[in-house]
Amino acid sequence: MVVELVAVGTEILLGNIVNTNAAYLSEKCAGLGLSCYYQSVVGDNEARLLETIKNAVGRSDIVILSGGLGPTEDDLTKETAAKVLGKELFLDENIKAQIQEYFAKRGTKPTDNNWKQAMIPEGAIAVENNNGTAPGIIMEQNGKHIILLPGPPNELIPMFEKSIMPYLKALQPGVIYSKTVKVCGIGESKAETMVQDMIDAQTNPTIATYAKTGEVYLRVTAAADTEKEAKLLIKPVVKQLKDRFGNAVYTTEEEVTLEQAVVELLKKHNLTVATAESCTGGMVAARLVNVPGVSESLMVGYITYADKAKHKLLGVKKSLLKKKGAVSAEVAKEMAKGAAAFSKADVTIATTGIAGPDGGSEKKPVGLVYIACNVKGKVKVKECHFSGNRMKIRESTVANALILMRECILEYEEELMKARKAKD
Amino acid sequence: MVVELVAVGTEILLGNIVNTNAAYLSEKCAGLGLSCYYQSVVGDNEARLLETIKNAVGRSDIVILSGGLGPTEDDLTKETAAKVLGKELFLDENIKAQIQEYFAKRGTKPTDNNWKQAMIPEGAIAVENNNGTAPGIIMEQNGKHIILLPGPPNELIPMFEKSIMPYLKALQPGVIYSKTVKVCGIGESKAETMVQDMIDAQTNPTIATYAKTGEVYLRVTAAADTEKEAKLLIKPVVKQLKDRFGNAVYTTEEEVTLEQAVVELLKKHNLTVATAESCTGGMVAARLVNVPGVSESLMVGYITYADKAKHKLLGVKKSLLKKKGAVSAEVAKEMAKGAAAFSKADVTIATTGIAGPDGGSEKKPVGLVYIACNVKGKVKVKECHFSGNRMKIRESTVANALILMRECILEYEEELMKARKAKD
Numbered sequence: 001m002v003v004e005l006v007a008v009g010t011e012i013l014l015g016n017i018v019n020t021n022a023a024y025l026s027e028k029c030a031g032l033g034l035s036c037y038y039q040s041v042v043g044d045n046e047a048r049l050l051e052t053i054k055n056a057v058g059r060s061d062i063v064i065l066s067g068g069l070g071p072t073e074d075d076l077t078k079e080t081a082a083k084v085l086g087k088e089l090f091l092d093e094n095i096k097a098q099i100q101e102y103f104a105k106r107g108t109k110p111t112d113n114n115w116k117q118a119m120i121p122e123g124a125i126a127v128e129n130n131n132g133t134a135p136g137i138i139m140e141q142n143g144k145h146i147i148l149l150p151g152p153p154n155e156l157i158p159m160f161e162k163s164i165m166p167y168l169k170a171l172q173p174g175v176i177y178s179k180t181v182k183v184c185g186i187g188e189s190k191a192e193t194m195v196q197d198m199i200d201a202q203t204n205p206t207i208a209t210y211a212k213t214g215e216v217y218l219r220v221t222a223a224a225d226t227e228k229e230a231k232l233l234i235k236p237v238v239k240q241l242k243d244r245f246g247n248a249v250y251t252t253e254e255e256v257t258l259e260q261a262v263v264e265l266l267k268k269h270n271l272t273v274a275t276a277e278s279c280t281g282g283m284v285a286a287r288l289v290n291v292p293g294v295s296e297s298l299m300v301g302y303i304t305y306a307d308k309a310k311h312k313l314l315g316v317k318k319s320l321l322k323k324k325g326a327v328s329a330e331v332a333k334e335m336a337k338g339a340a341a342f343s344k345a346d347v348t349i350a351t352t353g354i355a356g357p358d359g360g361s362e363k364k365p366v367g368l369v370y371i372a373c374n375v376k377g378k379v380k381v382k383e384c385h386f387s388g389n390r391m392k393i394r395e396s397t398v399a400n401a402l403i404l405m406r407e408c409i410l411e412y413e414e415e416l417m418k419a420r421k422a423k424d
Numbered sequence: 425m426v427v428e429l430v431a432v433g434t435e436i437l438l439g440n441i442v443n444t445n446a447a448y449l450s451e452k453c454a455g456l457g458l459s460c461y462y463q464s465v466v467g468d469n470e471a472r473l474l475e476t477i478k479n480a481v482g483r484s485d486i487v488i489l490s491g492g493l494g495p496t497e498d499d500l501t502k503e504t505a506a507k508v509l510g511k512e513l514f515l516d517e518n519i520k521a522q523i524q525e526y527f528a529k530r531g532t533k534p535t536d537n538n539w540k541q542a543m544i545p546e547g548a549i550a551v552e553n554n555n556g557t558a559p560g561i562i563m564e565q566n567g568k569h570i571i572l573l574p575g576p577p578n579e580l581i582p583m584f585e586k587s588i589m590p591y592l593k594a595l596q597p598g599v600i601y602s603k604t605v606k607v608c609g610i611g612e613s614k615a616e617t618m619v620q621d622m623i624d625a626q627t628n629p630t631i632a633t634y635a636k637t638g639e640v641y642l643r644v645t646a647a648a649d650t651e652k653e654a655k656l657l658i659k660p661v662v663k664q665l666k667d668r669f670g671n672a673v674y675t676t677e678e679e680v681t682l683e684q685a686v687v688e689l690l691k692k693h694n695l696t697v698a699t700a701e702s703c704t705g706g707m708v709a710a711r712l713v714n715v716p717g718v719s720e721s722l723m724v725g726y727i728t729y730a731d732k733a734k735h736k737l738l739g740v741k742k743s744l745l746k747k748k749g750a751v752s753a754e755v756a757k758e759m760a761k762g763a764a765a766f767s768k769a770d771v772t773i774a775t776t777g778i779a780g781p782d783g784g785s786e787k788k789p790v791g792l793v794y795i796a797c798n799v800k801g802k803v804k805v806k807e808c809h810f811s812g813n814r815m816k817i818r819e820s821t822v823a824n825a826l827i828l829m830r831e832c833i834l835e836y837e838e839e840l841m842k843a844r845k846a847k848d
Contacts, residue, residue, distance in 0.1 A: 013460045015451025016634045020442055022465070027439025036437045037472055039465035041446070048461055154812060210440045275706070275727065281713025282699070282706025285727045289705025292782055292814065294729065300737055301727025303699065303709045309724040358716060388578060390716065 001172065003034040004060035006052055008068035008077045009151055010043040021066050021149075021156055028160065030208070032168050033176030033223055034062065044068055049080045057084060057144050062168070067151030069134035071113040077148055078137060082121035085141045089119040095126050095135050102133055127163045131155045138167060145171065174223055177230035181218040181241045183248045184258055185403045191216040194244055198237070205237050214399025215258060218245075247410055258402050259287045265409045266297045266347065269416075271375075273405075274345035275301040276314055276335040278326065278352040279369060283398045299345045304335065314338030314350075325364065327352050329381045332370035340374050347409065348374045349401050355390045369397045373408040380408050425596065427458040428484035430476055432492035432501045433575055434467040445490050445573075445580055452584065454632070456592050457600030457647055458486065468492055473504045481508060481568050486592070491575030493558035495537040501572055502561060506545035509565045513543040519550050519559050526557055551587045555579045562591060569595065598647055601654035605642040605665045607672045608682055609827045615640040618668055622661070629661050638823025639682060642669075671834055682826050683711045689833045690721045690771065693840075695799075697829075698769035699725040700738055700759040702750065702776040703793060707822045723769045728759070738762030738774075749788065751776050753805045756794035764798050771833065772798045773825050779814045793821045797832040804832050 005022050012019050022039045029036055037060070042052045049068075056063040068077030082089055096118040103110045110133070117134050120126045127136030132155040137148040147164060149156045169175065183191060188211035192199075195218065199207050205222035220237045224230035242249050250261040266273055275285045275298075285301035288294050302313050307326050310316040315338040316331055324330045335350035353369025360366035367386040372379055382404050386396040429446050436443050446463045453460055462484070466476045473492075480487040492501030506513055520542040527534045534557070541558050544550045551560030556579040561572040571588060573580045593599070607615060612635035616623075619642065623631050629646035644661045648654035666673050674685040690697055699709045699722075709725035712718050726737050731750050734740040739762040740755055748754045759774035777793025784790035793808045806828050810820040 012447070013450055013463065014454045014632065014634075015447045015449070018442060018444055018447040019463075023436075023439045023442040025439070026437055030438050037467060037469070038476070039437065039443075041463035043461060045461070052462070208438065210438070277706070277725075279713070280710070281722075282701070282709035282725055282727065283713075285706035285729075286704070286710055286818075289703075289727075289729055289818075290815070292780070294705075295731075298705075298727075298729050300730070300733040301701075301706055301725070303706065303713075303722075303725025303727070305709075305713055305722050306719045306724070313724055356716070391714070392578075394710075394713075 001034055001061040002059075003029045003036050003062040003064060003168075004056045005029075005036065005039040006056055006063060006065045007039075007041045007151075008044060008049060008065060009041070012041045012067075013043050021151070021153060024153070024157060025064055025066070025160065028165065029064075029168070031176070031178045031219070031221065032165070033172065033221060034168065044074045044076055046076050046080055049076055050084065053081055053084045053146070057146065061143065062145040062147065062171070064147045064149065064164075066149045066156055069117065069137075069148060069150050071111070071116050071133070073113075075116075078119070078121070081137075081139065081146050081148060082124075085121070085139055085144075085146065087121040087123065087139065089121055091115070092118050092120040092126050092135075095120060098128060098135070099133050127159060129155055129159055130162075131158060136163065138164075174225045175227045175230050176221060176223050177227055177234060178219055178221040179234050179238055179252055180254055181220065181238055181245070181249055182215060182251045182256070182258070183218060183245050184215045184250050184399075184406070186216060186245070186248050188216050191218070191245075195241070198240065205233050207237070207241075212399075213395050214403055247407075250406065257290065258399070258406075260291050262402050262406050262409075263288060263291045263294050263297055265406060265413075269409065269413065271297065271346040271409065272299045272344075273297050273347040273349070274299050274339045274343035276339035276348060276350040277301065277303050278305055278310065278335070278350075279355045280351045280394050280397050280401070281305050283394055284349060284351060284401045287398055287402060300343045302339055302342075310335060310338075313342070315341065327354050327364055327368060327370065329370050329372075329383060332372035333379050333381050336372040336374040336379055340377070346376055347405065349405050350374075351397050351401055353384070353386075353393070353397055355393045355397075357390060367393050369393070369400075371397065371401050371404050373401075373404045375408045375412045378408070378412070380404065425458055425485040426483075427453045427460050427486040427488060427592075428480045429453075429460065429463040430480055430487060430489045431463075431465045431575075432468060432473060432489060433465070436465045436491075437467050445575070445577060448577070448581060449488055449490070449584065452589065453488075453592070455600070455602045455643070455645065456589070457596060457645060458592065468498045468500055470500050470504055473500055474507065477505055477508045477570070481570065485567065486569040486571065486595070488571045488573065488588075490573045490580055493541065493561075493572060493574050495535070495540050495557070497537075499540075502543070502545070505561075505563065505570050505572060506548075509545070509563055509570065511545040511547065511563065513545055515539070516542050516544040516550050516559075519544065522552060522559070523557050551583060553579055553583055554586075555582060560587065562588075598649045599651045599654050600645060600647050601651055601658060602643055602645040603658050603662055603676055604678055605644065605662055605669070605673055606675045606680070606682070607640045607642060607669050608638055608674050608823075608830065610640060610669065610672050612640050615642070615669075619665065622664070629657050631661070631665075637819050638827055671831075674830065681714065682823070682830075684715050686826050686830050686833075687712060687715045687718050687721055689830060689837075693833065693837065695721070695770040695833065696723045696768075697721050697771040697773070698723050698763045698767035700763035700772060700774040701725065701727050702729055702734065702759070702774075703779045704775045704818050704821050704825070705729050707818055708773060708775060708825045711822055711826060724767045726763055726766075734759060734762075737766070739765065751778055751788055751792060751794060753794050753796075753807060756796035757803050757805050760796040760798040760803055764801070770800055771829065773829050774798075775821050775825055777808070777810075777817070777821055779817045779821075781814060791817055793817070793824075795821065795825050795828050797825075797828045799832045799836045802832070802836070804828065
């Protein structure tokens with residue numbers, strides 16, 4: 001089936017906000033096995049909205065609209081979508097009660113125009129909104145489906161996951177099931193080459209690759225009559241991918257991020273961690289702090305952007321800084337060792353590099369970065385050459401710092417196992 | 425004039441990447457006084473691309489397409505756009521030479537399919553690409569303009585600023601000129617209320633508000649025959665806005681960010697800075713490190729996510745941590761004071777809060793954050809209640825930390841001036 005996405009909102013047309021809903025919905029729909037050929041954005045203007053919805057309904061099976069469900073007169077999505085299907089609006093007492101309850105919980109009262117949000121097209125399904133007052137709407141007519149969602153992502157995402165995904169799943173003959181093999185430390189084109197034969201030969205399941213900074217996601221999607229059958233189809237393909245990519249696979253769980261995988265590895269071995277950051281200025285620690293409950297592992301972070309701080313906080317010798325420069329393998333190594341000495345953390349990670357736009361030279365160009373990781377006294381240094389602007393170089397550094405940490409902890413794990421075996 | 429944006433790329437339809445080009449181009453076009461009624465995304469499929477371009481050319485004066493200019497057979501944007509206008513493609517020797525030079529600089533050789541990128545529709549203007557091999561293309565026919573840009577933002581943005589903006593400016597009768605008054609520490613709805621009378625009465629210039637985390641941008645746009653006249657029209661409105669918002673205005677320069685304004689204030693008064701972060705885990709320092717050349721000011725950053733680190737690195741008393749809890753005004757204050765004591769920095773900023781999803785209680789719910797700023801011994805603590813997920817709460821904390829720093833340094837500035845006056 002073909003799905004089409006329409007975002008409604010002048011703020012997107014003005015460039016005030018980025019249409020992240022489209023990326024979210026597209027990825028979810030692709031995961032459900034739906035094809036998406038068009039996305040569009042249109043403002044809160046009846047004539048243009050009418051044209052856009054008619055066009056979309058004409059060429060796609062499912063049209064998902066987001067935004068324009070607010071209580072003001074400007075909000076026209078529901079009224080216009082109902083017009084396209086020739087449906088009238090009626091007051092839905094259930095939704096009215098939900099809105100009343102929503103306001104009562106917050107100790108406030110709805111305004112008169114809030115009741116506009118309780119008006120539902122005839123025959124439509126109203127979808128409860130746990131995070132706002134605009135209900136979602138599902139309409140169906142002659143095999144065409146129009147789904148209306150509130151615009152704010154914190155309302156749209158939970159509603160989509162709770163109510164819309166099951167609806168879309170039920171529309172399809174059989175079941176679509178996906179699993180993502182997440183790989184780090186291998187570039188997208190190399191990863192693609194490594195699975196090209198599988199992609200060329202694929203029918204069901206299919207494999208799609210998605211590039212993230214420092215990571216590649218390999219999504220395996222199968223269609224079958226039941227979820228059990230789909231899972232059976234996927235299993236050997238996931239196994240094959242895991243065999244090919246080996247240690248580069250950090251998870252096959254949808255929600256697990258790279259930083260989470262690293263934190264789980266730390267916890268598994270009861271390792272504490274400290275960061276020592278120059279060019280990333282706190283971004284490595286911030287990625288680790290993305291993981292709730294990291295306080296058990298993260299002892300401390302040192303941000304030593306200035307040379308003085310590298311000397312004072314991490315004990316990097318002034319003579320070394322002078323001789324080799326702050327951006328050098330030697331200084332990165334000393335930063336990691338210094339962080340370990342001062343924090344007593346088991347694992348330390350250090351970054352130093354030239355993020356630009358200035359400060360580059362022929363010998364040390366913008367994008368040159370050294371990352372050092374120390375695990376219980378064993379230090380590994382990586383020289384990297386990144387491209388892009390200041391932010392892109394720093395983001396690449398952070399991703400590669402996490403990847404190096406993972407690599408070093410895995411080596412430590414291997415040695416532990418060897419030692420255990422030798423003991424037996 | 426009406427502009428329409430079309431992004432071409434299957435990776436956007438799959439949700440692999442977010443269409444940030446659309447937000448960038450929309451904002452720039454709005455600044456040029458162009459109206460944008462539609463944005464769309466379509467894949468690398470000739471029939472659908474043809475339909476989309478025809479539709480866009482039919483209803484808009486200017487169609488800007490991005491993506492699909494690569495060297496492979498999949499890349500169809502140029503060929504399809506030329507087809508819509510009935511133009512044939514010819515080899516452009518200039519562009520061929522530029523591509524040759526691009527590869528020579530990198531010590532590599534173009535592949536055969538790179539010459540596809542030197543093929544230009546008859547009568548079209550080829551626009552040099554300083555960051556890649558795909559030239560931009562401008563075509564014009566019967567008052568309709570089609571502009572083709574490469575998809576990667578690091579190629580699209582410089583090309584748009586250097587070559588496309590002047591072209592679009594020249595299309596318009598007269599000149600459109602904008603200036604942005606950037607305000608911090610005032611919510612969007614309050615800011616809107618404060619200028620509602622000006623917005624209601626406006627004809628030329630117009631005022632539009634854009635909300636960012638912790639900030640509001642007020643963009644003043646004037647249309648006139650010459651840039652000089654437009655600037656004259658804008659000047660009193662900018663002055664009026666500055667009068668109304670007073671100290672909340674941190675810049676009227678397009679490129680200046682909040683962190684940059686803070687770093688400039690630090691430099692102005694020769695103040696050094698250190699950060700002490702708990703819930704933000706390095707994000708405040710990372711924002712400061714966004715500013716090139718911050719190493720003169722940023723002495724050090726302490727990431728003290730764990731209570732132990734707050735005690736060891738910042739000297740926060742264990743008894744205080746136990747009595748008041750890590751998330752308290754008192755601990756925030758001690759963190760800022762401790763950072764000052766250990767780093768000797770003039771300004772220190774501390775954050776501690778509950779970012780969730782767990783760890784909240786009735787007394788201290790998720791979203792409760794304390795921020796403390798110390799300027800030469802004078803400490804100010806701010807209690808905040810943020811909503812949203814873990815990342816949103818942390819981003820709001822970072823923005824408010826910068827805002828508090830700015831506020832405290834401005835107070836210090838005022839006192840300095842008072843002291844100087846008293847001396848005179």
